[in-house]
Amino acid sequence: MNKQMLGIIDASPYTDELKPLTTHRTFSAIPIAGRYRLVDFMLSNLVNSGIYSVALFPKINSRSLLDHLGSGKQWDLARKRDGLFVFPPRADYPLDQSSIVSLLRYHIDYFLRSKQKYAVITNSCTICNIDFKDVLDHHIRSNAHITEVYHKEQSLHLYVLETALLIDLIHQESFHVKTLSEFLQSFSSKYSFSRYEHEGYTMVISDISSYFNSSMDMLNRPIWDQLFAKDRPVYTKAKDEPPTRYTKTAVVKNSMIANGCVIEGYVENCIIFRGVKIEKGAIVKNSIVMQKSCVGEKGLLNYVILDKDVKIERNIQLVGDIENPNVIPKGTVQGSLMNL
Known part of the structure; x- marks a missing residue:
């Protein structure tokens, strides 16, 4: 047949x-x-x-x-x-x-x-x-x-x-x-x-x-x-990235970290895409941070989705909730004048 x-x-x-x-x-x-x-x-x-x-x-x-x-x-x-x-x-x-x-x-x-x-x-x-x-x-x-x-x-x-x-x-x-x-x-x-x-x-x-x-x-x-079963893998476009670098100040708990990142701060219950930087003193929890975004020193994210190429400047705090996560559009900058 x-x-x-x-x-x-x-x-x-x-x-x-x-x-x-x-x-x-x-x-x-x-x-x-x-x-x-x-x-x-x-x-x-x-x-x-x-x-x-x-x-x-x-x-x-x-x-x-x-x-x-x-x-x-x-x-x-x-x-x-x-x-x-x-x-x-x-x-x-x-x-x-x-x-x-x-x-x-x-x-x-x-x-x-x-x-x-x-x-x-x-x-x-x-x-x-x-x-x-x-x-x-x-x-x-x-x-x-x-x-x-x-x-x-x-x-x-x-x-x-x-x-x-x-x-x-x-x-x-x-x-x-x-x-x-x-x-x-x-x-x-x-x-x-x-x-x-x-x-x-x-x-x-x-x-x-x-x-x-x-x-x-x-x-x-x-x-x-x-x-993501081993006998039935999920395929995707391959990108060559260096391994993620974790500094002495980095703390990561229950998170998924892609290649090419620099983690200096605290990350918990997060999905971090390629090429992301979490600076020293930053706290990122219950969030999704897409490719090549950056969370500045002493920044805070909780229940947030950062699209690609987003920059969160120093001391900025962004907070959503599990039903309504705070979504930051692609390529935007959250600075001191946009402190939410």
């Missing part, structure tokens, strides 16, 4: 609930876990499931995403046959008038040329480690037209169906939908759906709170081991 699958990542969704993290980047390119991007989880799931033809459909602010993906080499998708295909929005369609279905219809040749019998439709907002081979086996046994993945009775908006059926649906008339999930659900009265229940840690990123909570969850070793 032909059990080959092709992968489709709907990277088009956009929400104001993730601003300012999405001001300069698309949803799927949001940094997470010290050195990854959101898209890495689902892209790695597809590859770990033996899927080597993957189509990705971004919509806006996709420059950082395209730079991150490159040729797909890090995911073993730089191939002469199949591989990674990125289909940006049509240049002749205004973004507010183009739907994800019209984009799929415009690139229908990709699906017509595919030799895989089945298609896996995913998103880039779900963080989990799932084997789509198991989902496919369930789909075949169920004899349903479409299989939808659930976790604790909640849909994850991940689907398996035959490629021929997907092509047929793409050609059918449909209302203006924002996501592929909405598109498939519009046929729920016409086609049979089965449920596949996924176990293990799962988080759907929909706003700043869910992003922050999922990031903090990764400091829990059992959760980390589930997401």
